[in-house]
Amino acid sequence: MAKTSKVWFAGANATNWTESTICKAKDLFYLAGLDKCIEKDDSVAIKIHQGEWNRTHCLRPEFVAAIVEEVKACGGRPFVTDTTTLTYHLYNNRCTGQLAMEGANRHGHNPASLQAPFVISDGFSGEDDLRVELPEGNILKETYIARGLYEADACINLAHAKGHPITAFGGCIKNFGIGGQSKRGKYQTHLAFWGDPEDAIGYPKVNKEACRGTECPYSKMCEDSCPEEAINVTPEGVVLDHSKCALCYSCQVTCMFTGMEGIGFRDEYFPLAQIAMSDAAYGCIKTFKPGKIGYMAYAVDVCPECDCFPWGGLPVVPDVGVFASKDPVAIDSAVCDMIDKAPATPTSRAEELGLKPGEDKFKAVNAFTPRIQLKAGEKIGMGTTHYELITYEPELNPENISKWQTRKVPMTVKPMRQIFKNHHLAHEFLPFKREELPNWLVDWKKFDPTA
Ligand code: SF4
C-alpha cells in the first residue's frame, strides 16, 4: 500500500470567533505538529511570496503575522522572507533587493505588520546563494538556494495557493522551487541553460508570424524590456540577438502581459519547467535537517495567475481554506484536489470556461495540469501524492474563543473595568436622562423600500 501523509484542513467560512481563518491556521499549526520543527532560539524562515507591485491578491500580512506569533510562542526567532526575481518584465518590482523591499512595504510585509523582520534571502542583486547538488533530480542536477533560507535552522513554507502561467499552479513546491532560489537558481528552474536558441527551451521562442513588428502598439515597450538591448523591432517583426541574450525572460513576459504573441514559449517548456521546479524545491529542502520544515497553504484569493502578476484576476473558485502538513507534495495535492472540487466563481475565467466541480481548474485555465509537479516531486522522494485529509472544525466553547484573542484576559475585565470605573464619560451622565421613544423610530419600515 502506498505511503500516505496527513494533511490538515480547515474551511474558509466563519460564523464565530473560533472559525476565523487566522484562528484555524494557528490551530492547524499545532495539529499538524509544525511546532515540533522549532527548537528554542532557532532562526526560523517563514517563506512567503511577497507579490508584485499593484498585485491585489497576495498573502495578507495578518495571515503571516499569525504564524510569526506561533513561531515566537515556540521559542523560535522568525524572519519573513522572499527572494529577488529574474527581470521577467519591464516594470518588475522585485528584481533587486531594494525594489523588493519597497514592494513588500506596500503590501504590509514589514516589521510593523508582521512583528518580525522581512528579509530578502538572496541579497541586493540575487547573488547571495549556495549551491546544492541534486544527483537524484529528474532534470536538474544542481541548484542555488537563497542564502537566508540555506542558513536558517527551520522553516515554515507558508504558501498562497493560486495559478501560474508556466507551472499551472503555485503552492508549497513552487514557494521553494522558484521562490527559494537565488537568481542563479531561478535560471536553473527556468531551464535557462538548456538547449540552443532553435530549441526554444531555455531561449525565448520568437513567433515572427505573430509579431506585427513596428506596427505593434507595444514595440517600444518590447525593446525597452530587454536589459541587454538584445531586442530590435523592425517593420518585419522582432529580431532577438541571441549572442546578447542573458535569458531574463523579460521580453517574453512583457509580450505575454500585453496579450501579444510575438515572443513566447514552446509548448514542451511548460511541463518541463514544472518538473525542474520540483527538483529545485527538493534542493531547498536538502538544506534543512530532517523534521525542520513545516508546510502551510492559504487557499484564499485563488487567482488564475501567480502573485508575480501586477494585477489580480477574479479567483477561479471561492475561498477554500487553510492547510498544514509536514509533506510538501501531499499538501499541494490536497490543495489542488480541493480547488478542483469547488464550484467556479461567477464571472471568473473558470466560469467562462464552463468548469464544473471536479474538473482540473488549472489545467483548463493555464494549459497544463499541475499534477506534473506533484508526480515529479513524488518521484524525486520529496513526498507523496497519497494523503489522509483531516478536516478540522473548532469547537465553540469559552476556552477556544479566548485562545487566540489579542489578550488572554477579556478586554472588559482589564482594562475596561478600570477605565469605566475611573474615567468613562458615561459616569458623568449616569443615570442617562431617559427620552421617550420617538414615533419615527417605531415607523422604521417607512425607510425600507422592500417592506
Ligand atoms: S532577449 Fe534575452 S536578455 Fe533580452 S529580455 Fe529577452 S530574455 Fe531577457
Ligand code: SF4
Ligand atoms: S514581440 Fe510581442 S510585444 Fe514585441 S513587437 Fe512583437 S508582438 Fe509586440
